[in-house]
Amino acid sequence: MTSRLPWPEPDRDTDADAADSPIVIVGLAAPEGVPDAVRPVAGSGPVGVRVRCAPAGVASFFGVSVRGASGERLSALHLVWAALEDAGIVPGSLDDAEVGVFLVRTEERDEEAAGSDALATLVGDDLCWRRGPRVTLGATAPTRATVESAAEHLRRGKCDVAVAGSVTDAVAILRRGSTAVRAGERVLAPAEAFGSDEPPTRGEVPAPSAARLVPLVLSGRSDAAVAALARDLLARVEADPELSPADLGWSLATTRTTGLGRRAVLLAADREDVMRGLRAAAEGGSAPLLFRTASGASVEGGGRVVHVFPGLGSQWRGMALDLLDDSEVFRARMEDCARALEPLVPWSLLDVLRGVPGAPALEDVDVVLPVLFAVSVSLSALWSACGVAPAATVGASLGEIAAAQVAGALTLAEAAQVAVLWSRMQAKAAGEGELAAAALSPDELRPVLEARHLRGRVHFAGANGPRSVLLGGEHAAVTDVVETLAARGVPAKKLNLGLAAHTPGLSVDAAAFLTGTAAVAPAPAAVPFYSSLTGGAFETTGLDGAYWLRNLTSEVRFETAVRALWAAGHHTFLEVSPHPVLLGGVQETLEDIGAVTGAAASGVVGTLRRGQDGVTEWLSAMAQLYVRGVAVDWTAAPFRGREGRRIALPTYPFGVEGTDRAQSAATAQGTGPEALFSAGLTAGERSYAVEELVRNQLATVLRHDDPAAVALERGFLQSGLDSLQAVELRNRLSEATGLQLPTTLTFDHPTPAAVAGLIGELLAVRTDQGPQSVPLAQLDALEAELLASGLLRDGDDDPGSAPARERVAARLRELLDRLAPDEEDEFGDASLEELLDLVDDELRQS
Template sequence: MPRSDGGPLTALPARGARRYRGTVRMRTDESIAIVGCSCRFPKAADLDSFWELLTAGRDAITEVPEGRWPSGQAPHARAGGFLDDVDLFDADFFGISPNEAAAMDPQQRLILELAWEAMEDAAIVPASLRGSGCGVFIGAAADDYSAMVALGGPAAITRHSLTGLHRGIIANRVSFTLGLHGPSLAVDTGQSSSAVAVHLACRSILGGECALAVAGGVNLNLVAGSALRAERFGALSPDGRCHTFDARANGYVRGEGGGVIVLKPLSDALADGDRVYCVVLGSAVNSDGDKDSLAVPNQLAQEAVLRAACARAAVDPASIQYVELHGTGTRVGDPVEAAALGGALGAGRDAGRPLLVGSVKTNIGHLEGAAGIAGVLKAALCIRRREIPPSLNFVTPNPDIPLDRLNLAVRSTGGPWPRPDEPLLAGVSSFGMGGTNCHLLLGQAPGAAVEAPGEVGPLLAWPISARSRGALRGQAARLSDFLAARSDLGLADVGFSLASTRSSFEHRAVVVARTRADFLRGLADLARGAPSPAVLDGRCDAPSGPGFVFSGQDTGWAAAAWLRLRDVSVFRREVLACAEAVDAHSDLSLADLLRHEPVDRDEVAQPLRLAVMLGLAALWRSVGVRPDAVVGRGIGEVAAARAAGALSIEDAARLAVWRGREAAEPPGVRPRPAEVAVYSAVTGERLAATDLDSGHWSRALGEHTRFERALGAMANDGHPVLIEIGPRTLNANQAPVAVAMEGGGWQEFLRAAARAHVRGTTVAWQVVNAEFGGRRVPLPTYAFQRERHWLACDPAGPPAPVEAPQPAGVPAASGPVRAGSVREVVLDAAAATLGHRQLAAGDATRTFKDLGFDSHAALELRDRVGDVTGLRLPASLVFDHPTPAALADHLRDRLAATEPAPAAASLDAALHTIGAAVAGLTVDDERAAVRARLLELVWRLDEEGAGTENGTDEELLATLEREFGPPPGPPHDRGDPHGE
């Protein structure tokens, strides 16, 4: 139960939820904080596994995965760092159709997932940034998927190919999907692309273009052609390893993957209480310019970029303890890089304090366009975890690199920083083959105060949600595994972070428990789909504001609720405020009775019910649940009017006192404009403010025979979820989706709030957990449910055209569609348009945009539906009716308005023809077969809810024609095929 001394339960702003809108100021001298990170590297699907790979001193180099490209091509590229399952993607999560996903470069798909994960890691709800000026800067230099499509010829090109394959759109894809309005740049400077993307993002923040930025890079090696180019250029290592700064240096091994970081000004990060991995102190970019050869590195240019970065960061070069090298392991590149480092950073160092260097390319290969972000992430983790992992494959120094003279040392064994008591400073170098050089300087963040884990309360709630049922189970499994290894995290901290840093989707669950063991059991049950007393789950198709129902029936329940909830400050304060208003108009001394004695006196029953109902309404509001409509019966109608703002507390108290005394005439009241819709059990309808006069209350407190009608009116007006402010009194017929407190205590309230949440009501769970000292802590990121989206291609030959999954069949335009089947027609047509085999029934209430429709798909759906229904439909059809359900309702109305009248004569002719044909059968087997077919037809009509006894002649005729063909004679009139 919330502490009574902690003040009221009130909505708290989520720390880190800065909106990043409006004018952005320039920050010329400020450091930039890295507050969120994500990665997908070979054998490292996330940051933790990446760090484990690094510290264990392992590499992730393997043979080319089966099916990547034909064997025998690019023989020196038979090894590399490869991702698993690059063909898989959670298209539905991002509202992308299967057809479009198959046409998209998987680099675009990967960067979408990484951007989402990085924002979650930064404790940012992505939806909170929609419409903001957040910038996106993504480095990418490869086009392998485009090459695959080109090999497939014209048949492989679809309407999605232009945007799906265009490398320049990769950052725009993130901005579009998340609704970000800041700078959106795809960066290609060759191998330094992603490092330059980080540099540009920092400069954009410092220059006032944006106050938050997503930066990173991606690289996938999908065809032998790109490997063959690197091989014939002479860049690849014949033995498939990077021997950085080693005498065996003979080229690099290619790698693939991607990484994303979230950047914001350090002052904002500290103010928001963010976890800061490290800070970007400064960065610089330059070009080799004129040199011996385009692809040969330039030592002087590299020295210049190192010095420029130090100058911008105001850092003494001798204070830098570690540099993450470009470090490709090539014969030419390594000596040039070493000489530049020695000249710019090695000089002036004390004896015995060399600059430590290492290269992540020895672990995962050269990620080319994404190489820079791999180095940034490694360096950031080194600073965050205060440890430098080993650089692999270093045995004998390269004779062309005099390490001692240059004051350099390769970090060949892992361990702590050489001078951990000094500021931890690391450089990251990344050089493009064409001469674009980038260096970034990273440092540790200012020390943040360490907070103790939140205290454990008697009962807490953990909300979890996902885009699908499978993903919901995956979310529970990931959280369970994470917490099993993190016993240091407080229960309130986890609940607060789940509520304040994670998006709320349609598939929802809330785990309500007291102990860590109970929470873990609930998560385990949810993960395997088993029922659990600790878990409440459901699906919210369309979040909506609830209706509050004030039943006002049970004095004993009200007294018990007061005793069990009186320590909850917001409830207690509202009840006592009402009691004091009652006492001002009576001699009941209700406030004193509540403070000192059990409340069991008959004369206080009505005022007590009113006070407790208003206290419960205040408790619901304190956790963010505000009604869009209210209804009540008896004294509950007074509480409803007060909760809606239509009555003052004084008028509500006077009515309660009058009701308790059963006086003849009600007191005069002054109704006020209601803040939400008020429905009456007297009229069964919505009331206007002027209806709530004394005459109304004379009827309302003795007559409520139209209560069920009022409930129906609320539901019809768009309030399907009803919350009873009191004990359960409604049955399923009165309210299919009703939430009530099964008892009067905190546990019952919390479980009722959980039931409301999983049915679509927004609950501010962070407020509940904050009452127990909840603070933000790291949590696992989203459990994507990936499916294969790829070109159908033979590894031994050119790829075939894009083939989407075969959708469910859509009826041909052989006759009019019955109104009852319109929704199925729309869902089948939508599935065929998008490339799904079928759409789920729940998809009917999702928007077409969320399902993956664009303007081209909208027109295609219009045409498909028009062909099936015979209706002439406008180009704006999908935009005018934005969900399949809304479109089906519109089409049903159109069809109902244009259905032809029954054709009895034609029906008689058809039946006569069938009867004659049956009578003419002489073979028993044929007669039996026809009899079975007719029985099957009748059974099918009954099963569809349109039995032959209820169906129109036209419906029966159409069904008979589909089964047996048209009757002889002229065709019957079906009306205008366009419904006009």
């Protein structure tokens, strides 16, 4: 309930100036059906907002802190909150301000009769306002008297802002005129207009801002509240054809509480985007660039973000140019990097990025690596400016240098020196070997090398995830391994770098490197630094030249470092790069941790994407972090240079807070396939429902405005789905259905129709046989993954699978022991296929 927006600077008026400054109303809320507290100008609408007080909803919203509160106190809270929203003041932003509360008490209760200021004190305490006068007037006092008392306290400098009124009339937010002007607040009327027959005068308002892509941020205590907010905003947009998305987005970001537990963000550029997205948010549908907190997910624990920095592979021509032009923060940090690199390289960083004639292309490793270092460091600075500073840093290969600099261990000049020398060592070794990536585990790779007699010619270069390894060595030998794995159905590819990085086969001039880095003096890090050289937390004073020399020729223990970060409580990972290359490995690792511990995998988010608009991708990443629980500052970079004006918005829908939990979920998520399966539909109707789910989610991932454009029989590759989007689609479908779908979903089922068929089968098992059959559906998914991995083939034909088969069989025996502990010896010699059949039979009987 707090806000990241800074409270306006304290008043610096002299006592005389404060006394002379007029007191003005900047926000007003009244119950429906009561006369206007401030008479509107002829031909204009009412001043302030009207609300239908919902004590039950307020009680649900505030929880135990208002247990046993009277209806008057709850209604007062509703009106105060709505009046603050009308003023554009986030309630939580007043925690450290002097806030006066002046209320008329209209009913007596023991809890509120202990002192004359009880109601005002209780309401102030409910809102966590610690300082300021509290005055409660008796039931016979007119509401105007509270406004007069508040105005006097403001003139005397006893408070910075005042709340005044009653639940039977209206609640006003009052400020000194000088403070309101300095804060840029809208003035509704002078304080004297409250209860007067004279209409207020209104000043001129700025012209609407030009429409550009802006986020519309919604936050509520429940899914139903977010859906209700979307409906109310949609009605507001439909009623005002001239309303600007920039004005709407700016007002939502600056005048509403954004830190509640259920969240949605819509990125929109025009009125059509706004209406389509708000309608989807209200009805539980999907829309391009609409992001929501997943059903059943929690935003708790999402605030500790790890900045993840990759090495080679994330570069592309034109990367980050949009941000270079659009963001002052990013541009300033890139210019800092350019100055740090200038004495070290014979080219200009910004010229290389912009493709200026005569500048080297992004091809040679001694150009690409320093440029990637600069882009990553600058993206991290931009994230920090948006409120997403790193709670820890980790990198892989070159990314370790950026991670060390962002953590505070190296100055920018020192980090640039290491990056340039590091890249030159690799450039000198170019042509001596090759590096490849493969989708299998280290234990599965080693027998392959043995069988092909390639030990000593091909080396294990690291692991980014449980089934994401790097291997390097002689070019012909690496080609042999890649072709062997591909023939067995294991995804593998050469990276075409021309060098065997992170293996003993990399030739390095150690003396030259140590001499060049002798002046590097690493300092203790400001935030935790996790090393992918050692696989865990690392004391950064050890990041000297010797460390970076070992880094060049040692395997990358990135997966081990991610596991150490998870164990230390870091569960949200943000890849800070122009294109994600590590997120697949991070996701695999988190899911593997979840399979062992039962913990749910947390956020895995990228920053930019190859060939895509940088600003759109960056805002999308902010939205993904926000709906997962990360506090982002929506008023920082997203709106710089495109600020909208503050406009009136619907107030918080307290009336839906007390609705049934199941109804809330249904309201926000729409009619999902599981609900349709229990509605007496035919098999054909059920199949159609799941196909539409897959179609809509794929359209969202591909950002098609019209889901009908998605052809169910067209292959994912033909539709343009890349590997990262395949992961996103699988995650979206898992969230929507509650099924643990295989990581190879789109590989094993290459069309939307095939995916819909699998989901339909798994949901049918759950629906037809009840919740106890869910493990059977998961077994089906497990079997599909085992088939895809080759573990169900004869081990003699695939030596690499033998150790994995043994581990999987042992895990299944442990499960069977728990299902039938009296028969544990019976399964000692069972094969993997027999164990699967036994587990399936046992679960079907349970």
